[in-house]
Amino acid sequence: MGATGSIGRQAIEIVEAHPNLVLCAAVSGSTPLDDVDAPLKQVGGDPTELLEQAEPDVVLNAIVGFAGIHATLWALEHGVDLALANKESLVAAGELALAAQERGGGRILPVDSEHSALFQCLRDTSPNQVAGLVLTGSGGPFRGRTRDELADVTPEQALAHPTWRMGPKITVDSATLANKGLELIEAHFLFDVAYERIEVVLQPTSIVHALVRFRDGAALAHLGYPDMRVPISYALTYPERAATPLEPLDLTPLTLEFQAPDLETFPLLAFAREAGERGGTYPCVFNAANEVAVAAFLDGRLPFLGIAEVVADALAAAEGAPARDLDDLLEVDRAARALPVA
Numbered sequence: 001m002g003a004t005g006s007i008g009r010q011a012i013e014i015v016e017a018h019p020n021l022v023l024c025a026a027v028s029g030s031t032p033l034d035d036v037d038a039p040l041k042q043v044g045g046d047p048t049e050l051l052e053q054a055e056p057d058v059v060l061n062a063i064v065g066f067a068g069i070h071a072t073l074w075a076l077e078h079g080v081d082l083a084l085a086n087k088e089s090l091v092a093a094g095e096l097a098l099a100a101q102e103r104g105g106g107r108i109l110p111v112d113s114e115h116s117a118l119f120q121c122l123r124d125t126s127p128n129q130v131a132g133l134v135l136t137g138s139g140g141p142f143r144g145r146t147r148d149e150l151a152d153v154t155p156e157q158a159l160a161h162p163t164w165r166m167g168p169k170i171t172v173d174s175a176t177l178a179n180k181g182l183e184l185i186e187a188h189f190l191f192d193v194a195y196e197r198i199e200v201v202l203q204p205t206s207i208v209h210a211l212v213r214f215r216d217g218a219a220l221a222h223l224g225y226p227d228m229r230v231p232i233s234y235a236l237t238y239p240e241r242a243a244t245p246l247e248p249l250d251l252t253p254l255t256l257e258f259q260a261p262d263l264e265t266f267p268l269l270a271f272a273r274e275a276g277e278r279g280g281t282y283p284c285v286f287n288a289a290n291e292v293a294v295a296a297f298l299d300g301r302l303p304f305l306g307i308a309e310v311v312a313d314a315l316a317a318a319e320g321a322p323a324r325d326l327d328d329l330l331e332v333d334r335a336a337r338a339l340p341v342a
């Protein structure tokens, strides 16, 4: 799902290189899928029927944004393994998604690099051994800048990520730290860890992807080059951990520096934490407002600092009551998107 995107293309590369993986279906939003070799294809629309026909063993959801909700809920409800890159669906629909998973019995195999790292560090541990989780982030292209220095930044500058090559929406989210906020909520739902036990630290070279702190004082970290083929391959071949063409990590040139994020200059991370802690549909509102604001920024209709303002206004206007079902959630998402952005 999302076959024409940054994750989708890399996933197809992994599938083609592995003798036991077969691409049974592919979906995009509007880009034609002519060069994608799959028996079932769909451009736009709800992919549910296509998924029913394809009968996949694993759904890689690499659609960008809330539009990925249908594929996430379908896989969980049907007990099909969900390789999840589309963090927005789990953020917006956390409780509904976990309820669907409970009914369907499917597994979530995280593709987001930090969550793949946590998933790997958490293997064979019991919840009471875990003291906390640490998500790392590069800090994006504007790390170290003041608010004044961010007033006039352009989409082009925001899209120049220092360490990762990704689609435009997540790249802007990395520049505002909204991405780390989405990841914080994603980690809460994936690993059932309370927000106060999930930290975010910056690690500018993106070599350390995450850490798990244990009750005995030990911390396990996951290291690697910033290359999404590793978590994509891990999720698609789990638990085999198939080989990838990556070079081994060269340790001697590395320096591993960590910094606290600047929440005054990049408030979206703090807003996400608050939305997550408040629960209900606040994370859905956070996500919807952020998507709309990022699109407006990329279109030149909203300044960079306006993204956080739009999200703050949407959260202030929200009631946040939990969604009973997908229709409820779709309505909350729609209402948050309808608020003015400028």
Ligand SMILES: NC(=O)c1ccc[n+]([C@@H]2O[C@H](COP(=O)([O-])OP(=O)(O)OC[C@H]3O[C@@H](n4cnc5c(N)ncnc54)[C@H](OP(=O)(O)O)[C@@H]3O)[C@@H](O)[C@H]2O)c1
Residues within 6 Å of the ligand: 001, 002, 003, 004, 005, 006, 007, 008, 027, 028, 029, 030, 031, 032, 044, 045, 061, 062, 063, 064, 065, 067, 085, 086, 087, 088, 111, 112, 113, 164, 165, 166, 167, 168, 169, 170, 228
């Ligand atoms: N890129 C990364 O390195 C990375 C890392 C971690 C997590 N993620 C997550 O993975 C997801 C995808 O990111 P990306 O960077 O690969 O994005 P991207 O390059 O922008 O690709 C997005 C994909 O989603 C498709 N799409 C958009 N709207 C759709 C819709 N309504 N229905 C079906 N498909 C739709 C796009 O199709 P069109 O080509 O037709 O627009 C494209 O195939 C995001 O949730 C992101 O947060 C990405």
